[in-house]
Amino acid sequence: MNRAALPTFAQVQEAAARIAPYAVKTPVLRNTTLNALAGADLYFKCENLQRGGAFKFRGACNAVWSMDDAMATSGVVTHSSGNHGNALALAAATRGIPAHVVVPEDAVRTKLEAIERAGAILHRCVATQAAREAKADEVQRATGAELVHPFSDTRVMAGQGTAVLELLEQSGGLDAVITPVGGGGLIAGTAIAAHGVAPQIEVHGAEPAGADDAARSLAQGQRVGPFTPDTICDGLRTLIGETNFEALRMHRVEVTTVSDDEVVAAMRLLWNELKIVVEPSSATVLAAVLKRPERFKGKRVGLILTGGNVDLDALPW
Amino acid sequence: MNRAALPTFAQVQEAAARIAPYAVKTPVLRNTTLNALAGADLYFKCENLQRGGAFKFRGACNAVWSMDDAMATSGVVTHSSGNHGNALALAAATRGIPAHVVVPEDAVRTKLEAIERAGAILHRCVATQAAREAKADEVQRATGAELVHPFSDTRVMAGQGTAVLELLEQSGGLDAVITPVGGGGLIAGTAIAAHGVAPQIEVHGAEPAGADDAARSLAQGQRVGPFTPDTICDGLRTLIGETNFEALRMHRVEVTTVSDDEVVAAMRLLWNELKIVVEPSSATVLAAVLKRPERFKGKRVGLILTGGNVDLDALPW
Incomplete structure (x- = not known):
């Protein structure tokens, strides 16, 4: 399955129409405190409020x-x-x-x-x-x-790309978008969809330092082999797919790695400021934006908050 | 201040126009699991996502x-x-x-x-x-x-009534609405606004058993005196205002009391199912609906989730 073709922009648009009767058009939240911390205009796409509690x-x-x-x-x-x-x-x-x-x-x-x-x-x-x-x-x-x-499934990647289509419409346009990177279905679909709408949008990925295979693969110019993940981000422990990695290269995706401590701090900020329940994987995107203020300064940045499925009896603080 | 006049429906409508440039039009969430538990169609108005994390x-x-x-x-x-x-x-x-x-x-x-x-x-x-x-x-x-x-301020009560105006529009109509009852600004504004739109809408209040002054006042036909609250719901420890109590009587508001254990159970359900952070006071409304299934069965019920300001280091479970 790792050789599945990447979806086209038209396939993402078809997916949007196909899932519309069943999926939630999730809200986009904004927050002045987080904007001030980042020095940027942040648009949080709340896929934790999607059916099943995740963009999946x-x-x-x-x-x-x-x-x-x-x-x-x-x-x-x-x-x-x-x-x-x-x-x-x-x-x-x-x-x-x-x-x-x-x-x-x-x-x-x-x-x-x-x-x-x-x-x-x-x-x-x-x-x-x-x-x-x-x-x-x-x-x-x-x-x-x-x-x-x-x-690594064309239909799945196309479906994941529909979140950023909504986000671009709801926000009125973005300079950059950032998603977590695990197997790479979301980042691939997001890159294809965002560049289908506006080729100049920067597409960023966020990866835990303890599962930084995509960042290392980009640095080496080829996909690294299997590794043993060590991160609190249970949704991002996967090796990036072959096709997904190709999408990162084709779309010049920049991947920022963040430590688990940075993830937990960002997760607390999201809970406290946005008043929403997000899982650690989701918090990587805010952690990455806060880690590189010079990279995102003054931009309109869309952050896809991927999920909210946590065990309330085992919170990481 | 307890003798402030109740706002008119027109004043609530004026308030809605006045605050529109500054307030968030908060999303309404639905959830199949919670609907099944309640045997009703629930529409959650997320005022925890309002500026400052509360409808206030x-x-x-x-x-x-x-x-x-x-x-x-x-x-x-x-x-x-x-x-x-x-x-x-x-x-x-x-x-x-x-x-x-x-x-x-x-x-x-x-x-x-x-x-x-x-x-x-x-x-x-x-x-x-x-x-x-x-x-x-x-x-x-x-x-x-x-x-x-x-x-106990006419302008404040009018402003609080704007949440249910939005909820009625976002939900496409309701049979009943329920809010927590503390000092009574929200329930007064809600009753006036809901009945201004549709006089047949049932207006319910939810109160912690350890601060049940509104329920006791309604039962006795007159407002009770100061009391010592004993509840986890820190937003609802106030004695209901005089004018606010009059609004409850005029609008035939029914108040259901819930125990702190019922509040904590409902709060966990809201966090787990809706993926949002709500404070204990907010959870009283779901606790009340789940406590009286015969009263709400089959109805379209709007629940105003009032706030999300909690200490993440002192969660009640």
Whole structure:
């Protein structure tokens, strides 16, 4: 699946129309205190308020409703540390088809509970990329379900790109946009969508220092190999996909790395100032903007807050 | 100030136009899990996302911009170490006039810092109601500032009523609306505004069992006297104002009391399902709706989530 084609801008626009009946047009928040801290005009796109509590519903929903009826009957399968699995379960439910979700043993408890509540069938495996893919293959062969990869899937990338389309319209235009970088579905879709609207928009990524494979890959000019992540950002522990990495290069995406301490400080700021619940992965974007004031100074910057699925009994402060 | 006239519906509409350039039109959130729990269609009006993190900005802003230029020059004064003090400071700043806030010696340092950050001049006094009122009188005489009472002020009540005007438009119509009841500025403004739009809308209040003066007053047919509050809901420890109580009777408001345990359970549900930060006072409305399913079953219910100012290091679970 890592060789899936990148979506075109037209495919992102089609995705927007396809998911409109099911996805939430999430609000954009602004805050004078955070603007003052950053020295920039910040527009926060609240995908934590999306169905399932994360942007992932967009891509999953686009994949589910892109399938023809014959293909859809057997359902869908994926491997996911949480938000994508939940999103695919919710998306499958909108079409009344089965969803199989392969989950690693170290996934966040609240996320697994949500996936089960959404009606998916869970399949557990050990917490390695290889084990996840092997288990998903197995389920796919046994059930005939269609694989919907969390990030290296054309339909998924197109769906994720719809968030920035809304953000550009809601904000009235941006100089730069920044998203977290994990497997790279969101950053790829965002880059294609943003540059489809206005080629001069700067596209930035934010990555935890303990999972900085995209930053290292860009620095080396080629995609690095598998690594052992060490970060609080449970949504960003994945190696960036091959196609996704190509999108970063094609669209001249700049990736800023941030420490877990910087992430937690930014997460507290978001909770305290915006009054919203965001998970650590979401806070990387604010941490990156605050870390490089010279880079963002005076600009209109869109920040995609990717999700809000946290365990309230295990907050990182 | 307790004898201030209730605002008319026209005054609420004027307030909406007056504060529109400064206040946030807060989003309305919906959630299938909470709808299923309640057996009703719930529309959550997110005033925790209002400027200053609470609906209080609406009333304060309406008061500040209702004054003529000569009157405004001397500024405004109030006694409140909580959300209203902060809101008045922010509102005064939008007009570039001074805000004096009388705060008791035992007020929480972080709250005082927030009020100072918003640009207010703090006046300390000892921590009794009499001392606060005396100090506010003193500041008023010394500076010529206009007193803006937290809830027994016509302009403040009119401003608070603007939230439900927006909610009715955003939801496409409601069968019932529910707000927390403290001093009664929000419930009075809400009742007047809702019945101005549609007289058949049921108006409900939610009160903590440890500060149930409005419920007891309604049961006895007359306003009870001062009491010692015992509740986690720090925004609702006030005795309801005289005029505010009259509004409850005139508009046949039904008040439901909820325990602090019910409030904390509802607060967790709001954080987990809506992905927003709300303070305990806000959660009373969901607690009340969940406590009386027979009363709200099948209805379109608007719930005003009043604020999101909590100490992240002292969460009640």
